[in-house]
Amino acid sequence: MNHKFSDSNHIGLVSTFSDLVNTSFLGTVNAICWHRNLAGDFKEIVSKLQLEQNITEVTPETLLALKLSEKGHIAREVILSDLHLLADFGASPSLNLIKSYQRDEELDFISTDVYSYHVDRSPIAADTFLCTYYGAASDILPNDQVEQKILIPQIREKLKELHEGPEAEFETFLSEHYFDLHYQPKPYAKTINLGLGHLWRLAVDHPGQKVLPCVHRAPVENDGEYRLLLIC
Structure with a gap:
């Protein structure tokens, strides 16, 4: 439910x-x-970019080399401005053309790919910034509407079977394999879609963080449509 x-x-x-x-x-x-509410034709930009892999980083130089209409030019200026603002702030923004992310299909009872609701973790104070210019947009959920997957009894038991070391090292095992970063929506959870054109800052799990990290996921892509995403 949105x-x-x-x-x-x-x-x-x-x-x-x-x-x-x-x-x-x-x-x-x-x-x-x-x-x-952004002006400009971001679809035109996507149509003129070349996908080299399922996720292709688009450099400012590549953007500047595109021959665009007036509306396409407006969209390009927005993207370049966002990249510039974030870089000046000290972040390392990346503009990605996305066909799909890699799926985690190794275990049938828990997923650790970006399509699963998760939080980001950093050893230093940092935030996640993202903006979807075109295509399907990311989702977030309030923390009181999710349950950490490693605390769900059936999943926890299967993870204990997977873990072959001492009981005292189980929590370390969960962390090292990123199982503890992933969350299951509660039955009444209301998904919040981040929409197109908005620039978001999401809280990350790090030692100095004063709030809970933001639970988010990558969307399933629309059929036959790439995403254009700024993220750092």
Whole structure:
């Protein structure tokens, strides 16, 4: 079930890049959205880019080399501006043309790919920034609407069977294989879609974090349609 992000009490809405990067996460708020209605033809850009792998990084030089209409030019300027703003802030943004991510099909009882609801973890203070310009957009869920998969009894038992070391090392095993980062939506969970054109900042699990990390997932791609995603 989808839910409007403007109604959620764990999302902060801002109207400038400065507010996006300077507004503190607080209480239940662990996602901040620079809400925008972008002009420009992002579909034209996607149609003129070459997919080299399932995920292809698009450089500013590649963008600048495209011959575009006026609306395509407007879209390109938006993307270049976003890349510039984030780089000046000290982030390392990447623009990706995405056909699909790799699926984790190794275990039938738990998935650890990006299509599964998960949180990001960092050893240092950092946030995740993302913006979908074209194609299917990412989803997030409030933390009180998910359950950590490793705490679900049936999954935990199977993970214990998979773990061949001492009981004392089980938690380390879960962390080393990223099982502890993944979450299952509760039956009443209301998915919040991040939409197109909005630049988001999501809380990450790191030692200095004062709020819960934001639970999110990559969407299943629309048939025959690539995604154009900025992420860092």
